Amino acid sequence: MLQLGEQFAPIAQRMADxxxxxQAIFADELRxxxxxxxxxxxxxxxxxxxxxxxxLVLLSGLAVAPDSQLTDEHHRIAAVxxxxxxxxxxxxxxxxxxxxxxxxATINHLRGNEAAVMLGDYLISHAYHLCSSLNSxxxxxxxxxxxxxxxxxxxLQLANRNNWDLDEETYFEIIRRKTxxxxxxxxxxxxxxxxxxxxxxxxxxxxxxxxxxxFQIIDDVLDLTGDxxxxxxxxxxxxxxxxLTLPLIHRxxxxxxxxxxxxxxxxxxxxxxxxxxxxxxxxxxxxVVASQHHAEQLVDQAKSQLIDLPDSSAKAMLLAMxxxxxxxxx
Numbered sequence: 299m300l301q302l303g304e305q306f307a308p309i310a311q312r313m314a315d316x317x318x319x320x321q322a323i324f325a326d327e328l329r330x331x332x333x334x335x336x337x338x339x340x341x342x343x344x345x346x347x348x349x350x351x352x353x354l355v356l357l358s359g360l361a362v363a364p365d366s367q368l369t370d371e372h373h374r375i376a377a378v379x380x381x382x383x384x385x386x387x388x389x390x391x392x393x394x395x396x397x398x399x400x401x402x403a404t405i406n407h408l409r410g411n412e413a414a415v416m417l418g419d420y421l422i423s424h425a426y427h428l429c430s431s432l433n434s435x436x437x438x439x440x441x442x443x444x445x446x447x448x449x450x451x452x453x454l455q456l457a458n459r460n461n462w463d464l465d466e467e468t469y470f471e472i473i474r475r476k477t478x479x480x481x482x483x484x485x486x487x488x489x490x491x492x493x494x495x496x497x498x499x500x501x502x503x504x505x506x507x508x509x510x511x512x513f514q515i516i517d518d519v520l521d522l523t524g525d526x527x528x529x530x531x532x533x534x535x536x537x538x539x540x541x542l543t544l545p546l547i548h549r550x551x552x553x554x555x556x557x558x559x560x561x562x563x564x565x566x567x568x569x570x571x572x573x574x575x576x577x578x579x580x581x582x583x584x585x586v587v588a589s590q591h592h593a594e595q596l597v598d599q600a601k602s603q604l605i606d607l608p609d610s611s612a613k614a615m616l617l618a619m620x621x622x623x624x625x626x627x628x
Contacts, residue, residue, distance in 0.1 A: 306618060309611040313353055316368060316376075320352050323377040327424050338409065338417050342384055344402040350513070351383050351484040352376035353619075358488030358502050360612035361604070371432055371491050375441075378425045379484045382445055385421035386452075386476075388414050393456070394535045437487055444483040451475025460540035462562045466547055473514040474507065481510030501603045505616070508600035512593040513623050518543035519589050523577035537565055537576060544592065549585040594624055 328339040355376040359368050390396070391404040392414050398404065406414035422445070429438035455472045458464050485506030489499040521536050522545055536543050542550075546565070550558055564572050580586050597620045607613045 306611070306615055309615050313356060313615075316356050316373070317349055317352060319373050320349075320356075320376040320380065321346075323373055323428075324380055327377065327381070327428050328420070335420070338405060338413065339420075341402075341405065341408070342388075342417075342421075345384060345387055345399055347400060349380065351379040351480060354481060354484040354506055354509075354616075355379060355488040357612050357616050357619075358485040358506075359492045361607050361610060361616055362489045362494045362498055362502065363492040364608055364610035364612060366492060369491060371437075372488060374428055374431065375437055375487050375491065376484075378428050378437075378441055379480060379487075381421045381425040381428070382441065382448070383480060385418040385425070386448060386480075388418040388421065389452075392418075393452075394539055396535060436490065440483050440487060440490075444479050447475045447479040448477075451477070451479070455541060458542075460566075461542070462550065462565075464542045464547055466544065466551075469542070469544055469547055470511065473511050473518075477514040477517075478507040478510030481513070482507035498606065501606065505600045505603035505620075508596045508603070509620055509623060512596040512600065512620075515544055515589055515593040515596070516623060516626060519545060519586055519593075522546075522580060523586060538568065538570075540566075544589040545580045545585040548588050549580055549583055552583065552585070590624070597621065597624055 325339075328336075328342075330336055330339070353376075356368060356372060359372045360366075387399065388405055391399060392406045392411050395406075396404050397407040404414070405417055425441065425445075426438065429441055432438065451472050451474070454468075455476060458468060458472070482503040483506070486499045486503035489502040518536065521543065537546075550561060553561055565576075577586075600620050601617050604613055604616055
């Protein structure tokens with residue numbers, strides 16, 4: 299989970315306990331009678347990070363109905379969204395030719411692209427297998443829709459690689475689809491399984507979507523300005539793959555034609571020394587600060603979606619998680 303203050307210790311401990319149940323369901327669902335499959339699935343534990351999406355499922359369920367208990371379906375859906383997320387990470391590492399994630403070797407680096415593709419597919423197929431165990435098909439349809447949207451976002455990003463004229467509107471659409479939609483549906487499903495008014499589930503969806511967009515913007519800033527030892531992966535891959543993110547889009551929009559051409563040529567040079575200094579160059583302008591400010595605005599909008607929820611430790615933690623997105627360094 300994102301780092302929060304001591305005042306959240308009781309609810310944070312409860313979340314840690316609930317997430318252990320989710321992890322057990324996750325591991326049990328992926329278990330195979332083939333040792334080679336289990337070896338790859340076990341390596342995914344090294345990928346596990348903040349478990350943001352499962353946490354959003356569980357907290358949303360508690361926040362909309364503070365006097366209720368989380369159900370087994372909450373835990374299963376939390377495992378499902380983690381499987382879908384993990385599948386996107388495995389496939390992203392292939393697309394970005396990443397060798398390291400969370401300070402450990404990626405699946406594609408260890409076993410090649412073929413094994414990584416199949417493991418990502420294995421995660422998706424098990425996500426739907428686990429969804430089929432739920433009493434209602436609503437959750438399965440929502441997960442399927444979100445997964446479709448994630449794939450569309452990835453395809454939109456691929457279609458805009460090396461598009462040096464990429465505008466902010468298209469960038470925001472990419473991150474809304476590829477990152478924010480799964481965060482949104484995680485919150486919506488947590489609320490839906492608590493059987494609350496559809497307007498409340500829609501507000502939780504919007505909270506998650508806005509939070510996910512802010513999270514991705516900060517992630518993109520860290521890809522340019524972060525410390526690889528803290529971030530836990532190779533930096534500058536977005537530049538290397540011709541993916542423009544918000545700080546770069548903002549900076550290019552400020553430049554005249556000649557300076558813009560020079561800047562683009564720097565990006566296209568495939569010079570890792572230039573990539574390593576690009577973050578510093580952007581920090582010298584106001585583009586990093588502007589990107590962070592936009593993320594802060596999204597966080598404020600996300601928090602406003604929770605105004606109709608009853609006061610509870612779960613609601614307070616959702617509010618604090620939104621703020622923590624801005625302050626993180628990994």
